[in-house]
Amino acid sequence: MGDTEERTETHKIRCLSKLKMFLLAITCAYVAKTLSGSYMNSMLTQIERQFNIPTSVVGFINGSFEIGNLLLIVFVSYFGTKLHRPIMIGVGCVVMSLGCFLQSLPHFFMDRYEYESTVSVSGNLSSNSFLCMENGTQIFRPTEDPSECVKEVKSLMWVYVLVGNIIRGIGETPIMPLGISYIEDFAKSENSPLYIGFIETGAIIGPLIGLLLASFCANVYVDTGSVNTEDLTITPTDTRWVGAWWFGFLVCAGVNLLTAIPFFFLPKTPPKEGLTNNAEIVKNDQEEKQKEVKKEKDGITKDFLPFLKSLLCNPIYMLFILISVIQFNAFVNMISFMPKYLEQQYGKSSSDAIFLIGIYNLPPICIGYIVGGLIMKKFKITVKQAAHIGCWFSLIEYLLYYLCFLMICDNSPVAGVTTSYEGTHQDLYVENILTGCNMNCNCPTKIWDPVCGENGLSYMSACLAGCETSVGTGIDMVFQNCSCIGTSGNSSAVLGLCDKGHDCSLMLQYFLILSMTSSFIYSLSAIPGYMVLLRCIKPEEKSLGVGLHTFCTRVFAGIPAPIYFGALVDSTCLHWGTLKCGESGACRIYDSTNFRYIYLGLPAALRGSSYIPAFLILAILRKRRLPGEEASSGTVLVEAKVTGKENECKDRHQNSKVSNNDEWKTKL
Template sequence: MGETEKSIETHSIRCLSKVKMFLLALTCAYVSKTLSGSYMNSMLTQIERQFNIPTSLVGFINGSFEIGNLLLIIFVSYFGTKLHRPIMIGVGCTVMGLGCFLISLPHFLMDQYEYESTVSVSSNLSSNSFLCTEYGTETSRPTQDPAECVKEVKSFMWVYVLMGNIIRGMGETPIMPLGISYIEDFSKSENSPLYIGFIETGTIIGPLIGLLLASFCANLYVDMGSVNTDDLTITPTDTRWVGAWWFGFLICAGVNVLTAIPFFFLPKTLPKEGLEDNPDIIKNDKEEKHREELKKKKQGITKDFLPFMKSLSCNPIYMLFILISVLQFNAFINMFSFMPKYLEQQYGKSTAEAIFLIGIYNLPPICIGYIVGGLIMKKFKITVKQAAHIAFWLSIFEYLLYFLSFLMTCDNSPVAGITTSYEGIQQELYVGNKVLADCNKGCNCPTKIWDPVCGDNDLSYMSACLAGCETSVGTGLSMVFQNCSCIQTSGNASAVLGLCYKGYDCSLMLQYFLILSTVCSFIYSLAAIPGYMVLLRCIKSEEKSLGVGVHAFCTRIFAGIPAPIYFGALVDSTCLHWGTLKCGKPGACRLYDATNFRHIYLGLPAGVRGLSFLPAFLTLTLLSKRHLPGENDSAGTELADTKVTEKENECKDGHKNSKVLNDEELKTKL
């Protein structure tokens, strides 16, 4: 008898350790996939500048991840439960690593990056050919050579990034639906929210590491090692700067491949957590699973696919939850993808600074919110209906706080001829650039090249030539331009490279914005786990994996793919000055209208999120009248309510309540 107890105890420890091992491996997988995902989102601006493409095309590249995910999500979600789930997750991590490597490949196939400038690093600076002279040369101006256009515009190296992102999306497919369903199948129902909270924490740790890595790489010049950075005339705050975006993708590729290894050593199935210490239950569980497998072989692997889909589509709570998720994802994908660009254009920060601030201010509170939300669900044994109310009212409160961000604004950068006149007076935008004035008409300056300088009068100019500067001293970033006829000041009328600083008030507004985003991130993440449990518990256990997959499919096809594209096109519409390629064609945008950019960035997500609260309120109404198949009721009185509810909910899924009754009978026997 003692040996039997000892063997049972050993078996229990072994099974429990495997559940925890899978939990740890899955958390690491979430870290690796969100690491590469957040790094990709953070490097969108760098990719835009590297390939000189508009924001709408960058949005399409970003959405290509969802395209790759869509190709497999339904099939993986359905067939995955019938195959070896841990091995499929391991294969997916390996494929993600391959995709990350493919994204970095263009750097090794392209020539060195050349930014538009009136000051050429390779030219003889002492000639001052880029300054205001009556007989200025045309060497610094864009050529109209069609061959140059074919070389630049039709060099589709960005296709490698597109294909790599698609492959990365395909590799990410099995991780969420198969991992969540595996945890739900083999863990206690009261432990499931806490486990999912830990897993979701991985989705915060990964982006935190990814953002720090992106901040580090954005400060490194793209051609580091092959270019003398002392000769550069741009800094990381310049909109022409391109960081070493490719370097981080190589790191992400290695991390994803390493993460895949543990999954190849985990079992296909495990005993239900909490039932491992009873050999009779273990034996009955194995026999039941064996009978189910034989039944599936006889029926065919796809015979229950259509009934499952029919049952899911007839579940109003599930369908409303999908609608809510689609609307919410449309808002948050846009906000997260374009937040670095927003901080750059609105508050004058460099890409590296913007990414670092996002990681420090936003991700830790989200991580804490996920853990606290999971602990609350476990500690107080929150029911699905209570969880839905918690998620709804917390989201409403956070949504109202969000509107304070409209007050934390900065004005447009004062650029002569674009946002202000040469006298420093604010002028109407979108009426055409008036970069030529009486003070620079005789300078023979290029009017399209973006090479900004900041004058002593705190006014920026598109180039030293357009500022009317006649002489220069120093080289590289220490260059100072003097005798500038357009700079009306009592001093030396000099200018330095770069846009002018936006001022202390703008920096203060940035601090307020970041503090508000910290509070909002915590409140929203606190509601995330209760909200996600509504999804898991509103569908039957045998449909869980497919249900999670269909949910992911819908959010990707209606939010993940179109949102970055239409949002990028709207952002492009606020561009005030486009960069210029060698052939004269427009490249990436250099300066945006900060006011209109702010209205789109903050206003559009606010409107979309506002719409999502209508189906959310309807969901609460339905939940108050229904009994969910995944909801565990400990009180016997609930059985009577179940019978009443059975008559009210005959939408072709009447087996809901019989499932609950079976669960109650099993608990009585135990």
């Protein structure tokens, strides 16, 4: 008898260690996949400038990840649990690594990045031909052979990034549903929310590392090592600056490849945690699992359509999908374009904007996930309670969100674009580039090469500022005798836009503090929200249900949201960059007021409409007495039947067999 107990205890320790090893491996996989995703989102502005494409095209590239994901998500969610889940996850990590590597390839196939400029990068020219020359003839750099211009404009190198992002989406597909369902199947039911909290923590650590990596890469010039950076006339705060976006993709490729290794050594079906204290239970459990596997092989697709029909007729489930689609539309837009918003609204560089997002937003979300999981475990939250927690915490955060409309900065004062040459406000969509002080300077009117005058006003170029001489080289170049800046004749200007001032920096701090607070409050509702999704459907339908939920959010939010939002952002552009032969490139400056209305207003409207179905769910749950609500101990598992009939909660051992397809984590 003692030998039997000793063998059972040894087996228990061994199987528990395997589950913990899988928990560690899947957490690392979440770190790797979210690292890649956050890095991609952070590099959208750099990709836009590198390939000189509008924001709508960049939004399409960003949404291509969802295209790859939705191609397989439903089938992987349903059929994946029948196969070796750890190996499938490992293969997915390898595919993600391949996608990241493909995204970096354009850098090695393209020529060096050339930004539009009226100033020679070789230093100070004795002729000063790029400055104001009355009745003179000037030749500026962006004049090339027309055939070369057409070739550059029609370049489709960004397609590599598009295809790589699709492949990355395909590789990410098995990680999400199969990893969570594996934990749900073989962990104690009361430990499952806590384990999910740990995995969610990994899903936050990954973006934090990704944002730090993106911040570093955005601060390094794209062609560093092959050009002399001392000759550059732009800085990271310039809208023409392109960071080393390709380097981070190589790092992501290596990290995803390393995380794939452990999954190829993990078992397909370890015994369920907590059920190994009796040898007879273990033996019966293995025999019943073998019968179930044989039954599944006999009719692997037999119940697919009935399950699908049952889900579509479940009112709580369908309302939950509607809420997710609406809110996902709002959050995809906010997350994807937040670095651009901080750049345009508060005058920060891409590197600083990405760094601030990582520092202020991600740690509170990480803490909120852990606290949410602990609350679910400690207080034994039921489905009704979880629904109320998720709804009201989300509503509180939504009301706080409106304070963002008060934290604003004015447009950068650019003569001829946002203000007149006298410094007074003008119609933002009517450029008055030429005026009396630069009319005879023979200046280009489309090239964006801004300088900041000592009067606090920015100008599109030193020539348009009426500057006649210059001293210094590279970024330290100073322009003098600028007729548009002042009447003294000694007025000077330096390269770059003027700083927005202390008041704008203060507004940025308020915005970041509010964003940090909102992130924490909203993250508290995440785990309860997942619980509602998991427990409102039958156990045997959970894997398919969550896969269908994810599929809907991809199709109706993940793919279209960045595209239409990018097009709306493009509509606020005040001045487009100019390629060779005069073709339009990436936007250089936006109307920050209209940009703010779109960036903050559209998500506010979308999220506001999502509370209508949320309150309907609370009303439906109020009229139903769900099974297990009055239980006094253990974590309660509740299934809201489509027919509305009541069910008895199954014991933990039985539930481990029927919930083999559990998966209740979706992309935030």
